[in-house]
Structure formats: structure tokens, C-alpha cells
Amino acid sequence: MTKLKLYEYPHPILKKKALKVESFDASLRKLLDDMLETMYACNGCGLAAPQVGISQRIVVIDIAHEDEEPAPLYMVNPEIIWRSDEQKICEEGCLSVPGQRAEVERPASVKVKYIDYNGKPQELLADEFLAVAVQHELDHLDGILYIDHISRLKRQMLLKKLDKQRKEQA
Numbered sequence: 474m475t476k477l478k479l480y481e482y483p484h485p486i487l488k489k490k491a492l493k494v495e496s497f498d499a500s501l502r503k504l505l506d507d508m509l510e511t512m513y514a515c516n517g518c519g520l521a522a523p524q525v526g527i528s529q530r531i532v533v534i535d536i537a538h539e540d541e542e543p544a545p546l547y548m549v550n551p552e553i554i555w556r557s558d559e560q561k562i563c564e565e566g567c568l569s570v571p572g573q574r575a576e577v578e579r580p581a582s583v584k585v586k587y588i589d590y591n592g593k594p595q596e597l598l599a600d601e602f603l604a605v606a607v608q609h610e611l612d613h614l615d616g617i618l619y620i621d622h623i624s625r626l627k628r629q630m631l632l633k634k635l636d637k638q639r640k641e642q643a
């Protein structure tokens with residue numbers, strides 16, 4: 474497996490709407506494997522293909538704790554088909570916005586349909602942190618980052634901190 478290069482804010486690929494996957498073949502499964510490997514290596518719990526420079530509708534998620542068995546979810550062409558009226562606020566971070574976190578309000582539960590690793594259609598009702606992860610990752614496929622959901626003032630402060638952190642690390 475190959476660890477892929479991560480694209481960070483403000484790379485333009487993160488703002489692009491990703492394209493639907495049309496062919497389910499060995500190269501797609503290789504990409505799913507590599508994305509999962511990359512996500513684990515970065516201690517992330519979700520990764521979308523645009524974050525590794527590939528503008529296609531592909532997401533991997535694993536919200537299992539470190540002391541639990543891995544429970545990877547592979548989602549190709551995922552689509553949210555239901556959102557709860559109930560909203561919930563949760564702190565989010567993103568591998569493309571390293572070192573930063575912010576509270577985001579989203580529907581508490583969602584139902585998502587997608588194609589799995591084996592090319593089979595699936596439906597999943599997600600709540601709790603899985604609902605957050607699914608919505609955060611699917612947003613990436615439409616060029617939306619979690620910082621697009623917070624107030625302009627909070628976003629400016631967060632981006633200032635990101636900038637400062639990058640300068641310190643440079």
C-alpha cells in the first residue's frame with residue numbers, strides 16, 4: 474500500500490466538486506486501500522479523495538477507537554438521502570486544516586446510500602459521531618470544508634492560527 478500526499482487548505486482541489494466514479498475496478502480498490510492507509514497513518518477518522526488530490530466521489534471512514542478493532546467504511550458515490558430535523562453541535566477537525574478544530578452544527582442523524590468496497594449498493598443510518606464523520610467527508614466531495622460552516626469571524630481566527638502554526642513549523 475502507498476501513503477498518499479495530503480492536500481491542505483487552501484489548495485484549489487479542495488474547493489472543486491468531485492466527479493462520480495464510473496468504473497469499479499482493481500484501480501479503484503487500490504485507491505480505497507491507499508486512502509485508508511493514508512488516513513490511519515495521519516491518525517484521521519475520515520478521508521475524502523479530493524484530500525489526496527483525486528477529484529472523485531470516494532470517502533473512507535473509520536471511527537473505531539485505537540483500542541478497538543478497525544472498522545473501515547468505504548463509500549463510493551455516497552449520497553445523503555435523509556437528514557434528521559434534530560441538530561447537534563460537535564467539535565471537528567480535518568487533515569486538510571491541520572492542528573485546528575472548531576464546533577460545527579449539523580443534523581444529528583443522516584441516512585446515506587453508497588457503493589461499498591465490493592461494488593455493492595449499501596444504505597447506512599448514521600448517528601452520533603459517525604453522522605458527523607459522514608457529513609464532513611461528503612462535504613469534501615462538494616468542495617466544502619468544515620470551516621465553511623462556522624462564522625466568518627471564527628474562520629478568520631482559525632485561519633490566522635493555521636498560518637501562525639505553519640510559519641512556526643517552517
Ligand code: NI
Binds near residue numbers: 567568569610613
Ligand atoms: Ni476533512
